[in-house]
Amino acid sequence: MNEAFLTNIASNATSILIAVGLKIVGALIFWIVGRWLIKFAIGLLTRSLKNTTIDPTLIIYLKSTVGVVLNVVLVVAILGFFGIETTSFAALLAAAGIAIGAAWSGLLAHFAAGAFLVILRPFKVGDFVAAGGVTGTIEEVGLFVTKINTMDNVMTIVGNNTIFSDTIQNFSTNPYRRVDLVAQLDNAVEPSQAIALLKEKLAAIPNVMTEPAPDVEILEFNPMGPVLAVRPYCNNNDYWQVYFDTNKVIREGFGQAGFPAPAQHFTVHQRAA
Numbered sequence: 001m002n003e004a005f006l007t008n009i010a011s012n013a014t015s016i017l018i019a020v021g022l023k024i025v026g027a028l029i030f031w032i033v034g035r036w037l038i039k040f041a042i043g044l045l046t047r048s049l050k051n052t053t054i055d056p057t058l059i060i061y062l063k064s065t066v067g068v069v070l071n072v073v074l075v076v077a078i079l080g081f082f083g084i085e086t087t088s089f090a091a092l093l094a095a096a097g098i099a100i101g102a103a104w105s106g107l108l109a110h111f112a113a114g115a116f117l118v119i120l121r122p123f124k125v126g127d128f129v130a131a132g133g134v135t136g137t138i139e140e141v142g143l144f145v146t147k148i149n150t151m152d153n154v155m156t157i158v159g160n161n162t163i164f165s166d167t168i169q170n171f172s173t174n175p176y177r178r179v180d181l182v183a184q185l186d187n188a189v190e191p192s193q194a195i196a197l198l199k200e201k202l203a204a205i206p207n208v209m210t211e212p213a214p215d216v217e218i219l220e221f222n223p224m225g226p227v228l229a230v231r232p233y234c235n236n237n238d239y240w241q242v243y244f245d246t247n248k249v250i251r252e253g254f255g256q257a258g259f260p261a262p263a264q265h266f267t268v269h270q271r272a273a
Contacts (some may be wrong), residue, residue: 027078034074042067056125064143110144113164117141122168128236130169132158172236176209179232179243183250184262187225191218197257198230201249207238224262 042063049059118141123129127138129148136150146163148156171177185194195216202214212233219229230250234242 030078031074034077038067038070038074041070060125060140060142068143107144109161110159113160114141114143114146116164117146117160123170123172127170127172129171130167132163132166134158171239174236176233176235177239179230179234179239179246181230181243181246181250182219183228183230183254184222185225185228186260186262189225189259191226191228193257194228194254194259197253198228198250201253202230202232202246205232205242205245205249207234207242209233209235223264 045066046059046063049062050056117123123131123138125138125140128136129138131146131148134148134150134156136148136156139147139149139155141160145157145159148158150156183194183198185191195218198216199214202208202216203210208214209232214232215229216231217229219227221227230246232242232246
């Protein structure tokens with residue numbers, strides 16, 4: 001009798017193990033196929049949206065959102081495949097969401113800020129901005145963070161709420177911008193002569209706009225002499241080329257004109273004993 005009982009237990013255990021094993025194998029296949037279908041669906045959605053007039057920033061945000069939702073649906077479906085009551089799981093997930101939301105309020109703030117960044121669109125992918133203390137080109141606006149590629153080619157990830165709660169400067173919005181430089185003159189140099197020289201030289205720099213014309217005016221005075229404000233205008237893509245060429249023009253133009261190097265001048269009065 002004991003032998004028959006043990007045989008029955010072994011037979012039942014084997015049946016249970018085989019059923020569980022088949023379930024696990026089925027779940028793995030379900031997961032692999034589901035992940036492939038999600039990847040395929042997101043790729044298809046992305047390609048379809050790129051053929052429309054939808055902004056690339058919104059496309060990336062939608063892709064991230066759809067990916068998260070489909071992965072949650074896949075996990076729920078697998079749990080249902082194992083026979084777990086999905087309605088109970090949904091209620092548990094909602095309760096967990098509330099608890100996590102209370103604990104991770106900062107993360108949800110980044111999520112909400114990301115939604116507002118997409119809706120209000122202070123910038124888009126490809127814009128050159130200064131946001132959240134970082135200056136560079138927008139690479140991606142995600143659910144929680146924004147990727148900015150800085151001028152020294154460093155990928156920087158900034159929380160969306162950090163960007164949204166701070167000042168945002170978008171250098172790509174306007175068609176042109178102003179280059180702000182200064183030129184120090186010696187007291188012996190006539191400012192009008194230097195201004196005329198610089199205006200002539202600036203007009204010859206490639207990509208400097210003629211309208212509005214470059215500004216060259218006396219900005220201030222210091223012990224060495226007058227300080228000129230040198231401000232050419234150019235398209236956004238040409239900013240750094242015009243910036244560096246203007247510096248060269250100031251140095252080479254003043255040197256060729258024979259202007260003395262700026263130096264402080266002092267007058268010493270000697271009182272008789």
